Amino acid sequence: xxxxxxxxxxxxxxxxxxxxxxxxxxxxxxxxxxxxxxxxxxxxxxxxxxxxxxxxxxxxxxxxxxxxxxxxxxxxxxxxxxxxxxxxxxxxxxxxxxxxxxxxxxxxxxxxxxxxxxxxxxxxxxxxxxxxxxxxxxxxxxxxxxxxxxxxxxxxxxxxxxxxxxxxxxxxxxxxxxxxxxxxxxxxxxxxxxxxxxxxxxxxxxxxxxxxxxxxxxxxxxxxxxxxxxxxxxxxxxxxxxxxxxxxxxxxxxxxxxxxxxxxxxxxxxxxxxxxxxxxxxxxxxxxxxxxxxxxxxxxxxxxxxxxxxxx
Amino acid sequence: xxxxxxxxxxxxxxxxxxxxxxxxxxxxxxxxxxxxxxxxxxxxxxxxxxxxxxxxxxxxxxxxxxxxxxxxxxxxxxxxxxxxxxxxxxxxxxxxxxxxxxxxxxxxxxxxxxxxxxxxxxxxxxxxxxxxxxxxxxxxxxxxxxxxxxxxxxxxxxxxxxxxxxxxxxxxxxxxxxxxxxxxxxxxxxxxxxxxxxxxxxxxxxxxxxxxxxxxxxxxxxxxxxxxxxxxxxxxxxxxxxxxxxxxxxxxxxxxxxxxxxxxxxxxxxxxxxxxxxxxx
Amino acid sequence: xxxxxxxxxxxxxxxxxxxxxxxxxxxxxxxxxxxxxxxxxxxxxxxxxxxxxxxxxxxxxxxxxxxxxxxxxxxxxxxxxxxxxxxxxxxxxxxxxxxxxxxxxxxxxxxxxxxxxxxxxxxxxxxxxxxxxxxxxxxxxxxxxxxxxxxxxxxxxxxxxxxxxxxxxxxxxxxxxxxxxxxxxxxxxxxxxxxxxxxxxxxxxxxxxxxxxxxxxxxxxxxxxxxxxxxxxxxxxxxxxxxxxxxxxxxxxxxxxxxxxxxxxxxxxxxxxxxxx
Numbered sequence: 085x086x087x088x089x090x091x092x093x094x095x096x097x098x099x100x101x102x103x104x105x106x107x108x109x110x111x112x113x114x115x116x117x118x119x120x121x122x123x124x125x126x127x128x129x130x131x132x133x134x135x136x137x138x139x140x141x142x143x144x145x146x147x148x149x150x151x152x153x154x155x156x157x158x159x160x161x162x163x164x165x166x167x168x169x170x171x172x173x174x175x176x177x178x179x180x181x182x183x184x185x186x187x188x189x190x191x192x193x194x195x196x197x198x199x200x201x202x203x204x205x206x207x208x209x210x211x212x213x214x215x216x217x218x219x220x221x222x223x224x225x226x227x228x229x230x231x232x233x234x235x236x237x238x239x240x241x242x243x244x245x246x247x248x249x250x251x252x253x254x255x256x257x258x259x260x261x262x263x264x265x266x267x268x269x270x271x272x273x274x275x276x277x278x279x280x281x282x283x284x285x286x287x288x289x290x291x292x293x294x295x296x297x298x299x300x301x302x303x304x305x306x307x308x309x310x311x312x313x314x315x316x317x318x319x320x321x322x323x324x325x326x327x328x329x330x331x332x333x334x335x336x337x338x339x340x341x342x343x344x345x346x347x348x349x350x351x352x353x354x355x356x357x358x359x360x361x362x363x364x365x366x367x368x369x370x371x372x373x374x375x376x377x378x379x380x381x382x383x384x385x386x387x388x389x390x391x392x393x394x395x396x
Numbered sequence: 397x398x399x400x401x402x403x404x405x406x407x408x409x410x411x412x413x414x415x416x417x418x419x420x421x422x423x424x425x426x427x428x429x430x431x432x433x434x435x436x437x438x439x440x441x442x443x444x445x446x447x448x449x450x451x452x453x454x455x456x457x458x459x460x461x462x463x464x465x466x467x468x469x470x471x472x473x474x475x476x477x478x479x480x481x482x483x484x485x486x487x488x489x490x491x492x493x494x495x496x497x498x499x500x501x502x503x504x505x506x507x508x509x510x511x512x513x514x515x516x517x518x519x520x521x522x523x524x525x526x527x528x529x530x531x532x533x534x535x536x537x538x539x540x541x542x543x544x545x546x547x548x549x550x551x552x553x554x555x556x557x558x559x560x561x562x563x564x565x566x567x568x569x570x571x572x573x574x575x576x577x578x579x580x581x582x583x584x585x586x587x588x589x590x591x592x593x594x595x596x597x598x599x600x601x602x603x604x605x606x607x608x609x610x611x612x613x614x615x616x617x618x619x620x621x622x623x624x625x626x627x628x629x630x631x632x633x634x635x636x637x638x639x640x641x642x643x644x645x646x647x648x649x650x651x652x653x654x655x656x657x658x659x660x661x662x663x664x665x666x667x668x669x670x671x672x673x674x675x676x677x
Numbered sequence: 678x679x680x681x682x683x684x685x686x687x688x689x690x691x692x693x694x695x696x697x698x699x700x701x702x703x704x705x706x707x708x709x710x711x712x713x714x715x716x717x718x719x720x721x722x723x724x725x726x727x728x729x730x731x732x733x734x735x736x737x738x739x740x741x742x743x744x745x746x747x748x749x750x751x752x753x754x755x756x757x758x759x760x761x762x763x764x765x766x767x768x769x770x771x772x773x774x775x776x777x778x779x780x781x782x783x784x785x786x787x788x789x790x791x792x793x794x795x796x797x798x799x800x801x802x803x804x805x806x807x808x809x810x811x812x813x814x815x816x817x818x819x820x821x822x823x824x825x826x827x828x829x830x831x832x833x834x835x836x837x838x839x840x841x842x843x844x845x846x847x848x849x850x851x852x853x854x855x856x857x858x859x860x861x862x863x864x865x866x867x868x869x870x871x872x873x874x875x876x877x878x879x880x881x882x883x884x885x886x887x888x889x890x891x892x893x894x895x896x897x898x899x900x901x902x903x904x905x906x907x908x909x910x911x912x913x914x915x916x917x918x919x920x921x922x923x924x925x926x927x928x929x930x931x932x933x934x935x936x937x938x939x940x941x942x943x944x945x946x947x948x949x950x951x952x953x954x
Contacts, residue, residue, distance in 0.1 A: 120479070121503060134517060135513070217428070220631055312505070314507065342509045563810070565756055567814055576810075
């Protein structure tokens with residue numbers, strides 16, 4: 085077939101041959117753009133690994149798995165950072181999922197059309213506020229509030245971080261939940277109403293359960309968003325790398341993986357142990373978000389949600 | 397409690413949730429405008445910071461952010477639109493396509509600070525771009541790529557298939573059809589997507605921390621191999637690293653950054669609704 | 678049933694004696710369809726179809742829905758190439774040249790064999806740009822030539838007087854009937870040899886329909902026309918030659934008079950007399 089085509093092109097006029105070559109070049113170019121996305125993901129991993137893997141040889145496992153993060157004295161225990169990230173993320177999810185779901189139900193079921201037209205852009209604005217601006221406000225407005233009302237020493241705490249992250253995750257959670265609710269077949273709703281259930285009972289027992297898997301996607305995406313957030317967390321969590329001790333840890337300063345990289349990378353020598361360990365933290369983050377997003381996309385493909393929601 | 401009471405209570409809670417979500421947005425915007433407006437002056441916008449950042453303006457940072465935003469567009473636009481064209485016009489349902497789609501989702505999920513590490517490892521150090529506008533733009537461009545691809549693909553797919561068939565039936569080749577018919581009609585949607593991507597890039601701090609941002613560089617950059625100041629990083633520095641920093645300058649910087657980012661958002665919204673109303677299909 | 682044709686050995690395919698039922702024509706066929714079978718990825722559409730189409734005639738393909746008319750039409754300028762997973766056998770010759778031969782320039786083929794679709798699909802641009810679109814893709818830049826083609830094409834499609842003062846308006850601002858004539862004009866601007874019309878009056882009111890039908894009678898003097906009509910009545914009004922299709926096969930083909938007044942196959946007779954379909 086290929087040979088036939090080649091033989092054929094010998095006989096065709098120059099103009100057409102040039103056009104054919106243009107066609108092939110154009111297709112090759114756009115295909116390359118497509119493939120480049122795969123290459124970039126591989127590159128991200130390769131360069132994280134290149135700079136981060138040495139850490140696992142330079143620092144012994146016991147040290148890396150330890151509970152003390154004091155790079156100046158060679159203590160590279162990642163546990164306080166990982167638990168810090170998990171704590172802040174858990175707090176953010178606990179706040180944003182119920183809040184986001186409730187807001188989505190409100191917008192979908194109760195809000196009149198004109199109000200929806202106002203709420204949607206506001207939520208879009210929330211999604212657009214740069215993380216550093218939220219962090220700044222968290223520092224100067226939210227933390228003092230917490231200090232006064234919750235009787236905390238500084239207010240800069242895991243909780244403050246969770247609140248910031250919750251608001252940053254809300255737009256994603258609301259948009260995905262809204263679509264999940266939207267996708268519930270009308271017949272479920274009608275059947276419930278026909279059985280004599282009132283509006284709330286219908287929402288509660290027919291609509292939300294049917295949208296459950298979509299809501300799970302929202303939760304996963306919220307987690308992915310929260311665990312990778314950097315600047316706001318860096319600015320409001322107080323940055324103390326210590327192991328959380330019980331529930332009260334939520335109201336104490338904490339330090340996340342992302343904040344550690346952002347705060348310390350500027351001050352380390354390229355190629356030093358500390359530098360390699362910071363990249364190793366990057367690997368851990370990459371893997372966690374990869375798994376969370378993979379799970380979300382598997383859930384999503386199963387229900388055929390719009391792909392672009394992963395990308396918001 | 398009767399079921400009607402329950403419903404009333406539940407609906408009240410739902411309404412309260414919506415209020416709790418939305419009111420802080422208004423508060424944030426209002427508070428920043430209220431506290432920041434006083435700082436805004438021509439001098440603030442057009443002069444460089446002085447006296448250890450505690451006086452003067454934000455000019456180099458603002459220009460730096462504009463330059464980085466343009467650089468991001470230059471990186472993300474051709475790659476993103478190219479990939480979107482491939483996915484919507486050429487790709488078959490095969491392994492390669494599935495891999496590309498997975499890669500896009502994966503790329504979208506990578507934390508911004510990890511992009512920063514990657515940019516440091518690949519562009520700054522390995523490719524020896526140094527801490528530079530080039531390295532920063534490439535890093536931000538990759539971060540923006542998933543949004544650009546997905547919105548551009550959606551815009552391209554929205555062009556009716558029948559137009560393509562007509563174009564081909566009039567003797568158009570596949571690429572001519574894409575070039576002269578599909579892309580012009582998808583353009584508003586593509587531009588909207590690119591601007592939304594840039595909106596995110598313009599406000600990002602973590603990816604530029606180690607790839608381009610300078611704490612203090614009162615002159616404008618001279619080439620793409622120069623460092624530059626940038627608004628998000630400047631706000632971070634003056635709100636965390638400079639003791640005794642006047643609050644008005646912090647709020648003024650936050651206000652300018654917020655205004656820049658939200659005006660990109662507004663531009664995208666206007667373009668989208670304008671062309672939606674005008675288009676005939 | 679058309680008897681199988683011999684494969685043409687030269688650029689001029691043999692034309693006489695192949696379809697003994699027809700009135701003998703001295704003219705060579707413009708298009709020869711030879712034992713063409715075609716299947717979409719999920720369904721068979723054509724089974725060993727053979728047909729000769731003669732220049733300066735209106736040949737009509739008619740029959741019930743899903744009988745393969747549109748598929749056959751789309752094969753004639755290879756629009757079927759756009760679909761994936763199709764299977765095809767047999768040959769189609771345009772002026773004796775196999776249109777599926779590997780060295781055929783498909784774009785050029787489609788300019789020679791133009792298609793007007795069932796629904797008017799104006800491209801989202803001005804009336805003028807709709808007409809020059811195909812010419813510009815072909816590489817014609819000469820303004821004077823483009824202008825001349827625009828005018829002659831619009832005149833031939835009986836649209837010139839209605840739109841000559843508003844050529845820059847969006848094509849979508851035209852009425853449905855005008856849009857369909859614009860689509861016809863768009864093909865004529867390319868100066869094709871064959872025009873394929875796939876149910877071109879389906880969305881039109883009776884007045885627009887009669888305008889389109891009237892223009893066919895004019896056009897036939899310069900072009901070869903193959904049409905899938907809206908109804909048997911329309912088929913009878915416009916056809917010089919007609920082929921009755923059923924279940925992916927051509928049941929009977931002949932002059933319009935033969936087919937519509939004394940069809941030989943009982944299935945054709947039933948359909949023409951309105952007993953089914």
